[in-house]
Amino acid sequence: MKLFDGGLAPNPRRVRVFLAEKGIDVVLEPVDMAGFGHKDEPVTARNPFQRLPVLELDDGRCLTESVAICRYFEELHPEPPLFGISAFERAKVEEWNRRLELYLLAAVAAAFRHLHPAMKEWEVPQVAEWGEANKPKALSFLAIFDAHLADHRYAAGDGYSIADITGMIGIDFMKPARIVLPEGLSNVRRWYGEVSARPSAKA
Amino acid sequence: MKLFDGGLAPNPRRVRVFLAEKGIDVVLEPVDMAGFGHKDEPVTARNPFQRLPVLELDDGRCLTESVAICRYFEELHPEPPLFGISAFERAKVEEWNRRLELYLLAAVAAAFRHLHPAMKEWEVPQVAEWGEANKPKALSFLAIFDAHLADHRYAAGDGYSIADITGMIGIDFMKPARIVLPEGLSNVRRWYGEVSARPSAKA
Numbered sequence: 001m002k003l004f005d006g007g008l009a010p011n012p013r014r015v016r017v018f019l020a021e022k023g024i025d026v027v028l029e030p031v032d033m034a035g036f037g038h039k040d041e042p043v044t045a046r047n048p049f050q051r052l053p054v055l056e057l058d059d060g061r062c063l064t065e066s067v068a069i070c071r072y073f074e075e076l077h078p079e080p081p082l083f084g085i086s087a088f089e090r091a092k093v094e095e096w097n098r099r100l101e102l103y104l105l106a107a108v109a110a111a112f113r114h115l116h117p118a119m120k121e122w123e124v125p126q127v128a129e130w131g132e133a134n135k136p137k138a139l140s141f142l143a144i145f146d147a148h149l150a151d152h153r154y155a156a157g158d159g160y161s162i163a164d165i166t167g168m169i170g171i172d173f174m175k176p177a178r179i180v181l182p183e184g185l186s187n188v189r190r191w192y193g194e195v196s197a198r199p200s201a202k203a
Numbered sequence: 204m205k206l207f208d209g210g211l212a213p214n215p216r217r218v219r220v221f222l223a224e225k226g227i228d229v230v231l232e233p234v235d236m237a238g239f240g241h242k243d244e245p246v247t248a249r250n251p252f253q254r255l256p257v258l259e260l261d262d263g264r265c266l267t268e269s270v271a272i273c274r275y276f277e278e279l280h281p282e283p284p285l286f287g288i289s290a291f292e293r294a295k296v297e298e299w300n301r302r303l304e305l306y307l308l309a310a311v312a313a314a315f316r317h318l319h320p321a322m323k324e325w326e327v328p329q330v331a332e333w334g335e336a337n338k339p340k341a342l343s344f345l346a347i348f349d350a351h352l353a354d355h356r357y358a359a360g361d362g363y364s365i366a367d368i369t370g371m372i373g374i375d376f377m378k379p380a381r382i383v384l385p386e387g388l389s390n391v392r393r394w395y396g397e398v399s400a401r402p403s404a405k406a
Contacts, residue, residue, distance in 0.1 A: 048347045049306065061291070068297035075290035087278035088264070094271035099252065130333040144251045 001026060003069075004043055006033045006052035010105065010169045013203065014066045015053050017165045020200035022077050026055075067097065070162055082162045089157065096156040096163035104145070105170035107138040112177035135179050138170075142181070142188055149187035153194075160195070168195045204229060206272075207246055209236045209255035213308065213372045216406065217269040218256050220368045223403035225280050229258075270300065273365055285365045292360065299359040299366035307348070308373035310341040315380035338382050341373075345384070345391055352390035356397075363398070371398045 005028045006012035019026055031037040031052055038052050046054045046062045055063045055072070063069050074083050084090040113123040114131030145167075149155075155163035171192050174181065181188070195201065208231045209215035222229060234240040234255055241255050249257045249265045258266045258275070266272050277286050287293035316326040317334030348370075352358075358366035374395050377384060384391070398404065 048350070049302065049344075057291075063291075063294050063298060065298045065301045068294045068301060071297050072290055072294035075293060087275055088260075088266075090278060091266050091271045091275035094274050095266060095268045098268045098271060103252065125332065125336055127330060127333045127336060129328065130330045133328055133330060141252075147251070 001058055002029050002056045003027065004029045004031055004046065004052055004054040004056070006031055006038065009033055009052065010109065010173050011051070011066045012053045013169055014162075014165055015055075015069050016203035017169070017200045018070045018082060018162060019073065020203040021080065021082060021160075021165075021198075022073060024073060024077055067101075067162070082160070082165075084156065084159070084161060089159075093156040093161045093163055097161070097166050099141070100145075100155060100163055100167040100170055103141040104138055105166055105173065107134040107141065108170055108173045108177045108179060110134040111138065111179060112173065115178070116176065138174070138179055139182065142185060146185045146187045149191050154191070160198075164191075164195045165200075168192065168201065204261055205232050205259045206230065207232045207234050207249065207255055207257040207259070209234055209241065212236055212255065213312065213376050214254070214269045215256045216372055217365075217368055218258075218272050219406035220372070220403045221273045221285060221365060222276065223406040224283065224285060224363075224368070224401075225276060227276060227280055270304075270365070285363070285368075287359065287362070287364060292362075296359040296364045296366055300364070300369050302344070303348075303358060303366055303370040303373055306344040307341055308369055308376065310337040310344065311373055311376045311380045311382060313337040314341070314382060315376065318381070319379065341377070341382055342385065345388060349388045349391045352394050357394070363401075367394075367398045368403075371395065371404065375399075 003015065003026045005016070007030065031043060033052065037043065039050050043052065043054060044050055046056060047064045049064070051064065053064070053066060053069060055069045057063070063072055071083065074081070084093040111131045111134045113119045114126050114134075115128055120126055152158070154160050155167050171181065206218065206229045208219070210233065234246060236255065240246065241253050246255065246257060247253055249259060250267045252267070254267065256267070256269060256272060258272045260266070266275055274286065277284070287296040314334045314337045316322045317329050318331055323329055355361070357363050358370050374384065
């Protein structure tokens with residue numbers, strides 16, 4: 001199999017960190033997203049939505065959407081579990097992965113795409129007012145997440161999971177989006193320090 | 204267990220349709236979302252993000268996020284499977300459920316929330332330009348989805364799944380969002396007719 005990879009972008013990195021946590025080696029096919037390589041034929045033929053990453057299996061079938069690709073690897077290589085084990089844990093991982101994606105990562109991405117000059121050709125139309133509106137959304141989320149982390153080592157509970165990967169990448173993406181992590185939030189800082197120190201974070 | 208339900212809103216309906224497909228009866232606790240009941244103590248204490256639905260288990264633990272709640276019921280009651288069976292199928296269901304949620308339902312919801320006068324107190328600030336920008340996003344998605352459905356009976360392949368529930372609700376939500384399903388798109392119409400005719404669609 002082969003993973004069409006998008007370098008610095010958050011979603012391709014989610015899958016690379018996940019693979020690093022699993023200790024799975026997959027052949028990467030780098031795509032130059034800065035040069036709009038994801039709009040060219042090799043990606044478009046495999047994903048009509050022209051987004052990365054794309055996983056191509058040996059029989060030619062393709063999978064897209066980072067979480068779907070991660071779930072596929074979880075099924076093939078269950079250890080270490082990154083989607084939870086019991087029914088309730090699996091639902092909790094889904095819950096927190098979604099919260100961190102929809103309320104943090106998506107809000108940070110909207111601020112970046114709608115406000116950063118380099119995104120002018122990427123997000124058409126850029127709507128600055130919508131970009132600005134997303135900054136307080138991300139910060140409100142972080143205040144509630146901080147309270148949650150007072151009693152939980154990781155996002156979804158006692159065990160590291162895909163939700164921590166999504167959250168770490170959401171925090172990292174705040175830098176290019178020019179959103180400053182507020183003073184305080186000591187639980188978020190403790191958690192972020194811990195998940196960022198894992199070797200997988202370099203993937 | 205008890206499901207704090209939000210009536211007409213799309214996400215609470217996703218869970219009700221899912222439960223109807225599974226033939227599972229759960230006690231519903233109706234919350235008056237029009238009167239902002241989801242901001243009151245009973246919901247806030249169970250979900251600090253003040254969103255519905257919320258599932259409360261008999262031991263008091265709670266789950267939020269529609270897809271997480273559905274996944275919990277899938278684990279408890281695997282038949283009929285609505286998240287796929289094989290590793291590849293499960294990933295395909297995840298892929299299409301995400302596409303239908305992120306590229307269709309979320310775009311339609313953004314058009315509704317940012318343009319409809321009744322949403323003024325719900326979406327602060329309402330950004331009309333962003334609402335308008337989402338209409339072509341939803342329509343571009345539907346054109347690609349139509350091509351996909353030329354070869355597939357259901358969204359994720361041969362079997363009905365949670366992706367069809369998300370998609371059906373996305374199409375239904377186009378009406379209050381004032382987005383008209385374009386002429387043509389005969390495969391989307393065929394699929395929508397089929398999934399809407401299931402008894403679960405009335406849930």
